[in-house]
Amino acid sequence: MTEYYFMNGEYVEAEKAVIPVRTHAFLYGTAVFEGIRAYWNEEEKQLYVFRAKEHYERLERSAKIMYMECPYTVDECCEITKKLMAKNEYKQDAYMRPTLYKSAQKVGPGLYDNEDSFMIVSNKMGDYIDTSKGLKVCVSSWRRNSDNAIPPRAKVAGAYANSALIKTDAHNAGFDDAVVLDEEGRVTEGSAMNLFLVQNGKLVTTMKTDNILVGVTRNTIIEIAKNELGIETEERAIDRTELYISDEAFYCGTGAQISPITEIDSRKLGDGKVGPIVTKLQKLYFDVVKGKVAKYKHWCMPVY
Ligand SMILES: Cc1ncc(COP(=O)(O)O)c(C=O)c1O
Structure with missing residues (x-):
């Protein structure tokens, strides 16, 4: 079946969606973007786009930092x-x-003197990371780009050269992914996802000012963990050695969803198995994104 993308104000066949090779964004990475998931709910025969509004609001903030302006409002982007x-x-x-x-x-x-264009590409997708098994990760020898260099708060295409080096070196060293420190040696996040630790029954994650992309999934988890499971999240600076002594840990993001981590730098977390809190959160998260929890259905935009 023909797949369509949205480009230059039109829905075009995927193979016709091309950009000229001298395009500034291609030469310099001057693009801001979002990754959004849509979940199929089999019982309702409905496709739900998860938190589209929040993603487009972040796109607007990224655009502002990069002197860009989206030709469409947030509502128009959702409609498209x-x-x-x-x-x-x-x-x-x-x-x-x-x-x-x-x-x-x-x-x-x-x-x-450089115009802005907007496009959306899409594809069918399953898990980006296998969310059922525990990941073995390392602390990367690369540092996260800082707010005063290429601000991680903005989802800028060029910044992903940093993620690419982190992910590739972790892979080449036999790890699934990595935890990235900033120039001060403080924990930031994974290659392209946020990080949570579980300590004494509580969630701990880095602050919005700790050189991270402030994830939509991160914000979702803080809210549903508190409201549905009574688990509070402490947002604070995290030291590297806390990684080794936490009871559980997981990555989260649109791509990663909730991906448990069971080993960091060859140190097992807890008993080395996927822990009880991350297991509970995963189940709840998948129910929420598929529109199965009435209280959060407003986060799920129906397509049909
Ligand atoms: C660097 C980085 N951090 C965190 C995230 C998670 O953000 P979100 O939950 O909004 O997808 C992403 C994207 O998935 C990312 O690329």
Whole structure:
């Protein structure tokens, strides 16, 4: 079946969605983007796009930092997303990547005199990481780019050169992923997902000011853990050695969803098995994203 993308104000066949090779965003990574998931609810025969509004609000914030302006409002972006999903007739989980990019064909890094274009590509998708098994990760020898270099708060395409090095070196060393420290040696997040620790029955995660992308999934977990499981989250600076002595740990993100970590730098967490709190959270999270929890159904945008 033909797959469609949204580009230059139109729904176009995937193979026709191309950009000229001199496009600024291609030459310099000057694009801001989002990763959004849609979940298929088999009982309702419905596809739900999870927290589209929050993703597009973050896209607007990323755009502001990068002197960009989205040609569509948040509501219009949600509407376009819905139409694209329907046009692709997805009846299973899917992923989409809205991207706002500097589209002038020009050499030189300046963001001025450089128009903005918007597109969304999408595909069918299952798990990006196997969420049923525990991950073995390391602390990366790379450092996270800082707020005063390439701000992690903005989801900028060029910044993912940092994630690429982190992920690749972790993989080459035999690990599933890595935990990244900042220049001060404080914990930030994973290669492309946020990090939570479990200590004495509580969740601990880094602060919004700790050189992280402030994840939509992170915010979702803080809220549902508190409201549904009575588990509080402490947002604070995290030392490297806390990684080794936590009871449980997990990554979270649109791609990673909730991915348990069972070993960090060859030290087992707890008994080395996927822990009880992450297991409970995973179940709750998958119910929420599929629109099965009435209280959070407003986070799930129906496509059909
Ligand atoms: C660097 C980074 N941190 C965290 C996240 C998690 O963000 P979200 O939960 O909004 O997908 C992502 C994206 O998935 C990311 O690329």
